Structures are given as C-alpha cells and as structure tokens.
Amino acid sequence: MQLVVVGTSHHTASVSLREGLTIPADSLPQVLAELRENVGEVLVLSTCNRVELYALCGHESSGAELLRQFLATRAGLSLRTVRDATYAYGHQAAVRHLLRVTAGLDSMVLGESEVLGQVRRALLAARQADALGPVLDRLGDSALACGKRARAMTSLGEAESVASVAIRLAARDGGGLDGANVVVLGAGETAKSAVTHLASIPNVRITVLSRTFEPALEVADAHHAAARPWEQLSEALATADFVVGCTGSRTPVIDAATLSSARGANAGPLMCVDLGLPRDIDAAVTAIPGVRLIDLERVGAETSARRVGRARALDEAELIVEQETERYMEWWRGRGVASTIAQLHARANAIREAELARALARLPDLDGPARAVVRDLAARMTAKLLHEPTLALKRDPEGVNMAVVVERLFALGPATDFPSAACAHGESVAERTTSQESNVA
DSSP, X not given: OEEEEEEEETTTSOHHHHHHHOOOGGGHHHHHHHHHTTSSOEEEEEOSSEEEEEEEESOHHHHHHHHHHHHHHHHTOOHHHHHHHOEEEETHHHHHHHHHHHTTTTSSSTTOSHHHHHHHHHHHHHHHTTXXXXXXXXXXXXXXXXXXXXXXXXXXXXXXXXXXXXXXXXXXXXXXXXXXXXXXXXXXXXXXXXXXXHHTSTTOEEEEEESXXXXXXXXXXXXXXXXXXXXXXXXXXXXXXXXXXOOOOSSOSBOHHHHHHHHOTTOOOEEEEEOOSSOSBOGGGGGSTTEEEEOHHHHHHHHHHHGGGGHHHHHHHHHHHHHHHHHHHHHHHHHHHHHHHHHHHHHHHHHHHHHHHHHHHTOTTOOHHHHHHHHHHHHHHHHHHHHHHHHXXXXXXXXXXXXXXXXXXXXXXXXXXXXXXXXXXXXXXXXHHHHHHHHHO
C-alpha cells in the first residue's frame, strides 16, 4: 500500500475553480464513504484555500489518478482541468506536505493558526466515518504535534489570520473602522477569528448573523457584540459600513438584488469582505454605487508580499517539519519491518535454546550458578549480534527491501506488504530484489 495526497490550493487554482472542488462539511461523511470503497484509508481536508484527499492506495500514480477522477466527477469538471489544477505527492513527500500544511507553512497567511483546527476537525470527521486506519491516524497526530511545535518554538505563533489580514485591507481601503458598523455573517471558526480581530479595534460595533441563531449569539456574547436572527439580514445590511462573509454556504448569501433592496438608493459606502469558499458575496455587488469587495484572491496577493520578511521563522519551522517527518518515517519503516524483526529474533532465540540444551546436556557436572552464567552468555551474544541488523532494518530508508533479503537468508516468512522508498517510485519490492540479484549475478 502507498500513501498518496492529491490536492488543490491557492497556489494552483483560482477561487472559482477551488469553489467548484470544495467539499462542504455536511458532505464529508458521504465523500469519505465513497472514497473508502476504493482505498485503504482516507482523510479529506477542505478549507477556504485548499481541498486535499489523503489516501492509502495500492500504487502512487494509479492512486493519484483515482483521486483526481473522484474530484473531477464530483465537481462535474474534466479530468484534464483537475489535473492542471492539482498536485500529487507520495510516500515521504505526502507526509511532509501534511505537516507543512498543519504548521501553516503552506497557508495564504504564513503560520496562520486556523488550519490547525481545520486539520483537527478533518481527522475527527474521518474517525467518525471509520475512514482512518493506523497509517493516517498516526500521521494526523504527527501533523497536529508538528503544528503546535512550530508555533510554540518559532515566531509563527504571532502570525495574523486570513480574516485579520482581510479586515485590515478593508479598513485601509474603506477609510478605517473607527465607529464603523460591521456585520459578520457566519458563526464558524473563520467568523470567530473575524469577530476576535474586530473586537480588538476601538469603537467598532459588531453584529453577528447566522442561519442558526444560537451559534451567532454564542460568538457575539464572547466579544460583547450583538447577534441577530438570519431573518433580519436586510435590516442589518441597511445600516452596515462593513460586511464580512464567512458562512460556508454552498451559494452566495448576498447578491446584487438583495443588497440593492436592503440598502436603498441613498445608502452610503459599503466595504464587503468575502472569506467564504464557495463565495458568500456575489462579485456583481460591485456594480452598485459605493460598494467595494475584497475577496480571497486579493488577500492572497497581499500576503505573498509579506512572506519575504519572515524568512527566519520559515527556516526554523521547516527544520521542525523535517524532524517530525523523519520521526514519522522511522515509525513507518519500523512498522514495515516489524514482522521480519520478530521472526528473526524468534529464529535466533530458538537456535540459541536448542544449542544451549545440547551443550548443557554434555556438561552434567555444571551446577546451577554455572549453568546460569552459560545461559546469560548465550543470551547476550544473541542480543548483540541482532542489535545492529535490527536498527538497520528500522532506520534505513531501504529497510523493507533489506527485510526481503533477511527473510531469504534466514528462511523466514514472506515480507510484510508495506510501502518502501522503492515503491514510492513505482517499483515493487519484488522487482527491486530481482533486479539486485540479477546485478549480483
């Protein structure tokens, strides 16, 4: 089996294309169940800036093609379009990618913390759907640990969020937020981030609306803001100076007709910030006089320019990612050769015990303490002889391939079918072993 990730993000696709590929939270159980029919394990990470499918497949290239075809079919897009907009990684590169994502190194805003919660929720959804096994479950825990460590040990923990960057842009373009009436649509993590940032700005009046009133009230109460039921959207828009959309709706919740009707002909300027994917605010609202819009593409352009000044924190975090990646890969390799190591130790111990019994039978005059010394000597010799081969099998990137040779040399059972460095390049363990034997011959 081979670990594979196929994904698209703000690096590879436009907002409109990511919008078509996004997987809403309420669709996750069905998506996970459908994917689980064709792969060993699966994890789906879908955020405002990325959609990624992690799976345990039979082979890297065919697994990547299967995942791309799934995305294309689900979104009603051509396979070629999806190929052009996605990336694929296998084996160690797939592990490293998820750790970089969780650490915020692949985010639109370098080091942003929201992705840590998004990965945590993706893992929870996969566990609830019984879509995880030992490989992805362990990888998910490693990714969360890496993300926390990167933020605790570097200045990445001081990073802005996507919401705070967008609001800062809106304030700059819209003449400031002092005394502004801001309407936040949604009550999820992005909305909470937006309200938290807004609440730190003096003289801002915040109103939170959500399709379900209780979550909106909870977010509002946490920051001494107001909450209104969704049915009062038009009234809230009528007096707003800023609107922040982050609902997670599959279709825009504000279009030009809705906004025109709510604002009337004599309304003042309105700055709209759309953090939703799919988008919450139809771009056509900018045709209304006085209405301006900041979307995720504008935020991406702003944050790209700001990454340059954080080179040191980036280098420090990348080192942490490499350390955690190698730690996971050592576990992976150890898992792949565990059966061989167990069989090798069992064979050595069996031979030791048989030879000890034969030798001691020929030395009937040895007393108990002397026999114990002989047994201890045999045990220590066996342990020392097996120590280095055991470490090599666990730590060497070619450990699984080495296990095949060990099994043949010592007449052990067949190798465990688990990914190896060779398999990451499309070559099976058997093919590699045969090739090596041919070269020796």
